[in-house]
Amino acid sequence: MKKGKRTALLLLLLLIMLLLSACHGSQTRGSLKIPEQLDESKPIHLVFWAKNDTNKVQTAVYRQAIDDFQTLYPNVSIDLRLYADYSRIYQDVITNISTNTTPNICITYPDHIATYLTGNHVVLPLDELIADGKFGLGGSELRYDSPKAEEMVPEFMEECRINGTTYALPYMRSTEALYINQDFVEKLGYQVPDVLTWDFVWEVSEKAMEKNEDGTFKLNGQKVMIPFIYKSTDNMMISMLKQLNAPYSSEQGEVLIFNDTTRSLLETIYQHAKTRAFSTFAISSYPGNFLNAGQCVFALDSTAGATWMGSDAPMLDIHEEQVVPFTTAVRPIPQFQPENPLMISQGPSVCVFSKEDDQEVLASWLFAQYLVSDRVQLSYAETEGYLPVTLKAQNSEAYQEYVSRKGEDNNAHYAVKIEASELLRAYTSHTFTTPVFNGSASLRSAAGQLVENVTRSARRKEELSDAYFDRLYSEVSSLYRLDQIGINAQKEENSGSRELPAESRALLIVIPAVWILIIVFRICRLRKERQKNRKTKGIR
Amino acid sequence: MKKIVALVLVLMMAVCSAAALAEEEKVMTHEEYIAAELDTAVTLETYVQATQAWWDGKITVYAQSPDGAYFIYNMTCAEEDAAKLVPGTKIRVKGYKAEWAGEVELAEGATFEIIEGEPFIAEAEDVTAKLGTDELINCQNELVAFKGMTVEAYDETGAAFAYKNAENKTDDLYFKVSKDGATYDFCVEYYLCNESTDVYKAVENLKVGDVIDLEGFLYWYNGANPHITKVTPAQ
Numbered sequence: 001m002k003k004g005k006r007t008a009l010l011l012l013l014l015l016i017m018l019l020l021s022a023c024h025g026s027q028t029r030g031s032l033k034i035p036e037q038l039d040e041s042k043p044i045h046l047v048f049w050a051k052n053d054t055n056k057v058q059t060a061v062y063r064q065a066i067d068d069f070q071t072l073y074p075n076v077s078i079d080l081r082l083y084a085d086y087s088r089i090y091q092d093v094i095t096n097i098s099t100n101t102t103p104n105i106c107i108t109y110p111d112h113i114a115t116y117l118t119g120n121h122v123v124l125p126l127d128e129l130i131a132d133g134k135f136g137l138g139g140s141e142l143r144y145d146s147p148k149a150e151e152m153v154p155e156f157m158e159e160c161r162i163n164g165t166t167y168a169l170p171y172m173r174s175t176e177a178l179y180i181n182q183d184f185v186e187k188l189g190y191q192v193p194d195v196l197t198w199d200f201v202w203e204v205s206e207k208a209m210e211k212n213e214d215g216t217f218k219l220n221g222q223k224v225m226i227p228f229i230y231k232s233t234d235n236m237m238i239s240m241l242k243q244l245n246a247p248y249s250s251e252q253g254e255v256l257i258f259n260d261t262t263r264s265l266l267e268t269i270y271q272h273a274k275t276r277a278f279s280t281f282a283i284s285s286y287p288g289n290f291l292n293a294g295q296c297v298f299a300l301d302s303t304a305g306a307t308w309m310g311s312d313a314p315m316l317d318i319h320e321e322q323v324v325p326f327t328t329a330v331r332p333i334p335q336f337q338p339e340n341p342l343m344i345s346q347g348p349s350v351c352v353f354s355k356e357d358d359q360e361v362l363a364s365w366l367f368a369q370y371l372v373s374d375r376v377q378l379s380y381a382e383t384e385g386y387l388p389v390t391l392k393a394q395n396s397e398a399y400q401e402y403v404s405r406k407g408e409d410n411n412a413h414y415a416v417k418i419e420a421s422e423l424l425r426a427y428t429s430h431t432f433t434t435p436v437f438n439g440s441a442s443l444r445s446a447a448g449q450l451v452e453n454v455t456r457s458a459r460r461k462e463e464l465s466d467a468y469f470d471r472l473y474s475e476v477s478s479l480y481r482l483d484q485i486g487i488n489a490q491k492e493e494n495s496g497s498r499e500l501p502a503e504s505r506a507l508l509i510v511i512p513a514v515w516i517l518i519i520v521f522r523i524c525r526l527r528k529e530r531q532k533n534r535k536t537k538g539i540r
Numbered sequence: 541m542k543k544i545v546a547l548v549l550v551l552m553m554a555v556c557s558a559a560a561l562a563e564e565e566k567v568m569t570h571e572e573y574i575a576a577e578l579d580t581a582v583t584l585e586t587y588v589q590a591t592q593a594w595w596d597g598k599i600t601v602y603a604q605s606p607d608g609a610y611f612i613y614n615m616t617c618a619e620e621d622a623a624k625l626v627p628g629t630k631i632r633v634k635g636y637k638a639e640w641a642g643e644v645e646l647a648e649g650a651t652f653e654i655i656e657g658e659p660f661i662a663e664a665e666d667v668t669a670k671l672g673t674d675e676l677i678n679c680q681n682e683l684v685a686f687k688g689m690t691v692e693a694y695d696e697t698g699a700a701f702a703y704k705n706a707e708n709k710t711d712d713l714y715f716k717v718s719k720d721g722a723t724y725d726f727c728v729e730y731y732l733c734n735e736s737t738d739v740y741k742a743v744e745n746l747k748v749g750d751v752i753d754l755e756g757f758l759y760w761y762n763g764a765n766p767h768i769t770k771v772t773p774a775q
Contacts, residue, residue, distance in 0.1 A: 052705070084705050282648075285641035289762065318762050456647070459579040460636060 047103040072143040102353040104364040111441040124352040151392040168349035170389040174304035180329040195338040205277040229287035231301040234448035253437035273458035294324030303420035306385030330419040345431035385420030439485035446480040570608025587660040592731035594622035604662040609681035614648035628659025643760040689717035700746040729767040742771040
């Protein structure tokens, strides 16, 4: 018996050790044990990937942020790698995940993070860090003035949560705006309302297509006129569906976009593409270029592109002699229910990648957090029609002064730029984002592809029919592998294989372990009783 | 009688269908292509002169025939087929004519097949005298040459060129050159000539005031914006 008792005790000890190590010692990539302090005795090298909109001032802001941060934390050095577009960053991160060579910090979109998360422990969950008293938002050990958690704009923070976990900090936010040649609208006999409806935009656009006998357009006397141009047709379809409360996708990633409302919207777009009153960036080029040349009435583009919009715009992509002077009005995107306007919230976020070295991860987090400090937020927001992501920055004296100087000049205080960023500020509670899941980026692209294809078909005089839509839906679904997204979502829903929170995983380990312990004790006890009975009965 | 009428009808339908098919398949001359309205279906036979880097099932082709040139944007192409599109290769391309910021092109999604034929490599036509004139657009997309051009400061910093992506040198290069008092925007398109090419390095070494000869494809972006493939000191 003594031997059996010892074995049981040993087993018990081993189980307890296993449990302890499971709960506290399983520190792999993806779970950070927040260090007590940043180790300044050794150099820490970080790599930061960002996008710069080909805007030199933005590059300068990043450079300055890095310099300032390195001054605050002298043992940390940061290499900046700039990309011209987000899709390239996305592709490179995907490539580098397999080789374990992701950057430390990366400017990205939540849609992209959802795909990165399919790799094991690739992106660092931030909730624990955000809440940390020393190094979290507004933490006591920070060497800079960071916003507190409650000073982040809640809508923008929410966009960075995937399945209940925060995987990024918002960096900058923008929405889309309608940049309007107000003179043209008035010349056509209309006034620009505060919020435009889709019907209004279509009606004015069709009226703008009237021509003189010589083939020039009555409105501008030129041979070219595209009254309504949309830059991001992904957003166009997504926003229209959202405004009509029509299906797009489920939260889990079920693809719902191929529905009757979508078809009805595409039929309307087709009508106006057929008359050439509507076109897209992919088909015709930048809306701002046509707007500035007096060849467009409604140019729909990001508020982050406001410096290219209007005849006094500081950035110009056409020859100066082509620019036609006009008054630019900035309004929210067209609406189906103007009393309850809805518009997309977009813009870059910043995520931190998991690494073996906790000190490296902590330094990465400190830099990511530095990017939402007032100094960086204010500098970067002023480069375009961006809105700072913290209430702290938005309410700061410096930002208020910047906004109040709207129109003082056509550079730093260019009126259209400031109006565009103020548009998002006024409508922050009217913004939305689409569900984020592995494949959501593809679904976004598919939404835009539907608009592009229908617009092209209208221009090519193809007719719409049931067969046309069957073919369109099938082609777009196949092009973006949407059937795979649907299957994955279904599998996850059926099998419940989505990753569980850490607490749930710990419970799943503890409960069977406790049961094992109970059974071991019960067996020991039974054996003890049996031996006792044998002794009592005199059986050897 | 009924049978005869039916037979005649069937024959007429067959003839009409064949004619329609033939119309759709008809290979256009460059003149017919230029005359065609935008957004019409076109079929061309031409010769590859250069390609941009293949990416995600697409490849952009600079093509030219003895009678004119074409820019084929994001043509559908499997990766293994991209390697076959060497300069001189004859291809039949089906797609739609389009225009993007002034560039007349075959729209994204054109399809192609490689066909038998003697290779054709275009020689660069000197269009220096046509710069700034309405005639230049008649050479759109062709391999062209500019002689004796002077490098101008690209911006207020006085630099001779600018990277689209200044930090990593992995994007387009922009520079300005002048002739007879007029200045023009030129470009080294990264996906056509990346940082390992001679032309990319040559532009990186330009100095304001250098006088150079250039060759490239006469691309259009809100005006002439040649994609330069060769830079040498002026002869």
